[in-house]
Amino acid sequence: MYEVRLPYMSRLTLAAAVAAALIPLAACGSSDSSSDEAWTFTDDLGTKISLDAAPKRIVAQSSVAAALTDLGLGDRIVGTFGPLKNPDGEPDVQAEGLDQSKVKDVTGSGDYGDVDVEKLAGLRPDIVITSTYIEPQLWYVNEASEAKIKKRYDIAAISFQDKTLPQIFDGTERLAAALGADTSGFSEGRDAFGQAAERLQSVYEAQGDPSIVAVSPAADVLYVSSPDANPDLKYYRDTLKLNIVSPKKPDDGGYFESLSWEKADQYDADVAIWDARGGSAALKGLEAQPVWNKTKAGRDKAYVAWNSVAAPSAAGYARIIESFADGLEKVAQ
Incomplete structure (x- = not known):
């Protein structure tokens, strides 16, 4: 068996090193989301989004919705798409922390990535948020659904491609901060990590x-x-x-x-x-x-x-x- 051994690090040293690597990026490129002023944000795909005010009603892919909930924005999530239950009928791990009783599932009944755009419209979202593993393909949004959604709403994406876990956290936190999350609470998650x-x-x-x-x-x-x-x-x-x-x-x-x-x-x-x-x-x-x-x-x-x-x-x-x-x-x- 090939063994790779890490030089000894104390619990405090490793935890401190990991936490230091997870300092979030500043939420640049957006206006003060606590006001009713115009709001702009440039996502990880380079898409610039401009709205009359900061988004208050969010529909997001289920894992992204759970992450935004972790960062204090659970009350903004009105709908989700993507897995909420696993094949055994239990809450899906990727949506852990999301209060599923307070959101509406707008996943379509078609093939992978199908979003029911009419259900989505009924939620009156200000923005739709998802992620991407292989740019520019959107996670749980197929091309047909993407085209329909973009006719009505802006889509913001968090990219995972070629990113380390800390960089992914930074991307999610950057968006959450732009949406108005209290950044002082981010350290709790990083400490736990x-x-x-x-x-x-x-x-x-x-x-x-x-x-x-x-x-x-x-x-x-x-x-x-x-x-x-x-x-x-x-x-x-x-x-x-x-x-x-x-x-x-x-x-x-x-x-x-x-x-x-x-x-x-x-x-x-x-x-x-x-x-x-x-x-x-x-x-x-x-x-x-x-x-x-x-x-x-x-x-x-x-x-x-x-x-x-x-x-x-x-x-x-x-x-x-x-x-x-x-x-x-x-x-x-």
Whole structure:
């Protein structure tokens, strides 16, 4: 097993280092959102938005809505699109913290990214907010829906492409500050993130620095995710020094490599973190694959749920990392 060890850092030192890296960017490019004066904002895609006043009614993709809630703007969220429940019928982790009883779901009934624009219009939003993993493709907004929405409303996007987790937090906080969030409250989430990161590193080292592979099982293929493109995996590998397996031939976009189930044992590892978006059925499907079960993680049933999509806030990822640490501890028991 290839081991990567991090030089000793005290709890306070690591937490302080992480917190320092998470100082938010100034909310430049916007007017005072607490007034009724004209409001302008330039998003991560370079789109300049100009409104008569700061947005008071927001419809956002569910994970972004949860992040804005973390940053004190939950009372502005009137609607969401994208996942709210996981396949097991439980609240989706990416929407954790969002009060789902107070928002209306405007997700359409069509293919991925379909937004019911008429339901959206009924909420009278001032702005629509989402994110992007591969610019300029909008998360949970397909091209047809995007064209319809833009005829009526401005869309602001937070970009995750080629960003570190701290940079993603900065982008979300920059938008939240422009919307009028109290920036003095941002430090609480960053502190929680630093503490969670320190705990995960400690748990990982206590397990003997196991190798970890991130997988997303599907009906016909196994997706092996790359730490070079996925911001959370990159953070675990580069900052916390977890030994995350890197696929050799990622598909277009760089986020994962697709393997047939006949080659599912190509990347062996001590622990498999599996994409929990598929619910418990996804894990059962993975466990049923004979070739996969030749891997050490498969033989040992060393599985940890991986929440690959989370609220893009420091508080959101603090929850994710704490859950990851809990899972690693259980694997060792």
